[in-house]
Amino acid sequence: MEHLWAPWRMAYIDANAENEQGCIFCVKPAQSQEHDEENLVLYRGERCFVLMNLFPYNNGHLMIAPYAHVPDIEHLEAETLTEIMLTAQKSLAALRAAIHPDGFNMGINQGTVAGAGIADHVHFHVVPRWNGDTNFMPVLAETKVMPDYLENTYRQLEPYFS
Numbered sequence: 746m747e748h749l750w751a752p753w754r755m756a757y758i759d760a761n762a763e764n765e766q767g768c769i770f771c772v773k774p775a776q777s778q779e780h781d782e783e784n785l786v787l788y789r790g791e792r793c794f795v796l797m798n799l800f801p802y803n804n805g806h807l808m809i810a811p812y813a814h815v816p817d818i819e820h821l822e823a824e825t826l827t828e829i830m831l832t833a834q835k836s837l838a839a840l841r842a843a844i845h846p847d848g849f850n851m852g853i854n855q856g857t858v859a860g861a862g863i864a865d866h867v868h869f870h871v872v873p874r875w876n877g878d879t880n881f882m883p884v885l886a887e888t889k890v891m892p893d894y895l896e897n898t899y900r901q902l903e904p905y906f907s
Contacts, residue, residue, distance in 0.1 A: 839905030
C-alpha cells in the first residue's frame with residue numbers, strides 16, 4: 746500500500762477545536778491591510794471581504810464574509826447581502842482570469858448541522874471546479890489532492906482584486 750502524506754491537514758484537525766484567537770472572519774479583517782497576504786485576504790469592500798480558505802475544497806476556494814458577526818443571512822441588511830453577491834461576481838471574474846476553472850460551486854452552509862465549520866459568522870463559499878477534478882482519491886481514500894500551494898494561488902488571484 747502506498748501512502749499519500751498531507752501533514753498540513755493536521756492544522757485543520759487541530760483547528761476544529763475551539764479557536765482561542767476568536768472568529769477568523771472578525772480577527773483577520775481587523776488587522777491592518779499590510780497583513781492581507783499572510784491572512785489570505787484578497788479584497789476588502791465596504792460591508793464584506795474576500796479571503797482564501799485555509800483548508801480548501803479545491804484550488805482557489807474563496808470565502809466572502811460580511812464584517813458583521815452574525816450567524817445567518819436573516820440578520821444581514823439588504824445592502825450587505827447585495828454587496829456579498831456583487832463581490833461573488835468579482836470573485837468569479839478573478840478566478841476565471843487567474844486560474845481558468847470550468848465551473849463553480851457556490852453557497853452558504855448555514856448552521857453546524859448544514860456543514861458550517863464556523864457557524865457563528867455566516868460566509869459565502871466560491872469553489873472553482875474543473876472537468877475531471879473529482880477522482881478516486883476522495884471516494885476511496887477520503888483525501889483531496891491539492892495541486893498547488895495557497896501562496897501561489899494567492900499571487901495568481903491578487904492582481905484581479907486590485
